[in-house]
Amino acid sequence: MIDVEAIVVGGGPAGSTCAWRLNRSGIHTIIIDKKRFPRLKVCAGWITPKTIKNLQMTREEYPHSFLTFNRLNFHFFGARFPVRTRQYSIRRYEFDDWLLKRADVDVQQHAVKHIRKADGCYIIDDTFRCKYIVGAGGTNCPVYRAFFRKTNPRNRKGLIAAIEEEFRYDYQDRDCQMWFFDRKFPGYSWYVPKGNGYLNVGIGGSFSTMKRRGETVRTHWNHFIKKLEDLSLVKGRLFDPRGHNYYLRQAVKTGRRDNALICGDAAGLATIDMGEGIGPAVESGIIAGEAIIKGTTCSFKSVTRYSFFNILFPFLRKAHYESIQDTSYCSWNKGV
Ligand SMILES: Cc1cc2nc3c(=O)[nH]c(=O)nc-3n(C[C@H](O)[C@H](O)[C@H](O)COP(=O)(O)OP(=O)(O)OC[C@H]3O[C@@H](n4cnc5c(N)ncnc54)[C@H](O)[C@@H]3O)c2cc1C
Numbered sequence: 001m002i003d004v005e006a007i008v009v010g011g012g013p014a015g016s017t018c019a020w021r022l023n024r025s026g027i028h029t030i031i032i033d034k035k036r037f038p039r040l041k042v043c044a045g046w047i048t049p050k051t052i053k054n055l056q057m058t059r060e061e062y063p064h065s066f067l068t069f070n071r072l073n074f075h076f077f078g079a080r081f082p083v084r085t086r087q088y089s090i091r092r093y094e095f096d097d098w099l100l101k102r103a104d105v106d107v108q109q110h111a112v113k114h115i116r117k118a119d120g121c122y123i124i125d126d127t128f129r130c131k132y133i134v135g136a137g138g139t140n141c142p143v144y145r146a147f148f149r150k151t152n153p154r155n156r157k158g159l160i161a162a163i164e165e166e167f168r169y170d171y172q173d174r175d176c177q178m179w180f181f182d183r184k185f186p187g188y189s190w191y192v193p194k195g196n197g198y199l200n201v202g203i204g205g206s207f208s209t210m211k212r213r214g215e216t217v218r219t220h221w222n223h224f225i226k227k228l229e230d231l232s233l234v235k236g237r238l239f240d241p242r243g244h245n246y247y248l249r250q251a252v253k254t255g256r257r258d259n260a261l262i263c264g265d266a267a268g269l270a271t272i273d274m275g276e277g278i279g280p281a282v283e284s285g286i287i288a289g290e291a292i293i294k295g296t297t298c299s300f301k302s303v304t305r306y307s308f309f310n311i312l313f314p315f316l317r318k319a320h321y322e323s324i325q326d327t328s329y330c331s332w333n334k335g336v
Contacts, residue, residue: 002108004028006292007122007130009112009143011037011100014264014281014288015136017055020103021289031103032128034111038097042164042244043278044192044200045090046176048310051279052088054286055099064094065195072311075179085311087176089194091166112137115146122260132259132292136285139246141266147257154268157208158250160187160275161217163243164202171199173233182223186210188274189224191233201228204275207245217243248272249305255284255298256291263288269300274307 006022008015011033022029033039059066067089074081100107108128115133116123122133135143144152177191187205194200203217203224210216221241228234247268255261263269264281271280283303291298304310 001129002030002127003129004030005130006030006132006134007032007124007128008134008136009033009124010136010138010141010264010266011035011107012041012096012136012138012264012281013099013278014266014285015134016096016099016103017282017285018134018136018263018289019105020099021286022292023103023105025289025293027132027292030106030108030128031100032108032110032112032124034109036109037100037107038093040242041092041096042162042242043092044164044190044202045092045095045166045194045278046190046192046276047088047090047095047278048276048307049086049088050304050310051282054279054282062098064091064098065198066090067193067195069176071175073175073177075177076181083312087311089176089192089200091194091196091198112142115142117258120259132261134288134292135260135262135266136264136281136288138265139244141262143260144262144266147260148254148262148267151257152253152262152267154247155250157206158248158268159207159245160204160248160270161207161210161243161245162187162202162204162275163217163221163241164200164204165239165241166194166198166200167237168197169199169234169237170197171233177233179224179227182227183220185220185223189220189227191228199234201225201234202241246270246275246277248275249280249303252300255288255300259292261288261291261298267300269303271307272305276304276307279304279307 006029008019008031011031019029069087135141180188186209189203192200263284269280270277280303
């Protein structure tokens with residue numbers, strides 16, 4: 001039996017950030033993840049300045065490709081609305097592995113199946129024992145299933161069905177593009193260039209709305225890839241996309257029950273308007289870690305709910321506005 005003070009189930013951004021915070025406070029923590037890192041993660045990999053700030057990252061220490069966008073292009077009903085802002089793209093394959101290593105804790109590869117409570121401790125698959133357990137295992141997190149399903153039920157109306165593909169491509173348009181409600185799609189599609197010549201294209205929208213209409217995300221994906229071809233954004237590719245479902249933020253009643261906590265997609269915290277989940281995963285990972293350190297409740301009230309506000313009105317935050325005066329297109333793009 002491996003016996004430690006805290007176990008974080010899931011080594012994505014929520015879990016690694018929580019473990020990083022716990023470890024820095026001297027709490028003996030391990031991460032359990034079913035996958036060996038670096039691992040593929042279905043995600044467009046768009047991140048915000050707020051996320052970088054919360055992670056206390058610097059350009060110098062991040063060793064992988066990192067693109068800076070000084071503008072995002074929003075498309076509504078055929079019209080393009082370029083928005084001056086500052087946002088970034090990373091590759092999850094690299095980013096998650098880097099965050100996990102930075103947490104500097106032991107990582108065990110194991111698919112968690114069964115969790116029980118005995119003598120004030122949590123026992124995982126009769127192999128691991130801990131005082132604190134943090135569920136950061138994404139949509140199907142076993143900690144959520146064991147301890148939070150009843151207190152924080154998920155409404156299927158908030159379920160997002162998404163598919164995407166990330167691949168090497170000699171892209172000519174280096175801008176980030178997003179198309180909303182194309183052909184009545186209840187969501188949006190994206191074209192996100194990455195460093196080192198990678199491109200991510202994908203589509204994500206309301207599962208329940210599509211189901212009600214008898215549509216699938218695949219139907220819309222087929223229209224989307226034709227559009228990419230027609231716009232000469234991606235030409236002649238035989239796509240083989242991967243899908244994943246996750247929840248937009250709903251009423252998260254509690255992030256803590258006794259010494260069990262949840263964060264990130266396990267808690268269902270992606271932003272209501274754009275499904276941005278990395279930033280909320282990082283924010284909630286820090287909050288869960290601090291709740292353990294300080295012995296407090298775990299509230300996600302302060303976690304970002306809407307992405308649009310931060311994108312559209314960066315000038316309301318002086319420091320951010322000053323930071324976008326740097327007009328270099330790919331100012332943080334090592335290895336390209
Ligand atoms: C197509 C798509 C595009 C997206 N694009 C963006 C974007 O551009 N920007 C953005 O901010 N958000 C985006 N998101 C959302 C974002 O990917 C998630 O919100 C984010 O990954 C949540 O992080 P997490 O750490 O909570 O969970 P995850 O990153 O899912 O990590 C969970 C980890 O838990 C592990 N795990 C799961 N079950 C078990 C188990 N039983 N035992 C052990 N380990 C387990 C998994 O292997 C995984 O490593 C996108 C999502 C999708 C589907």
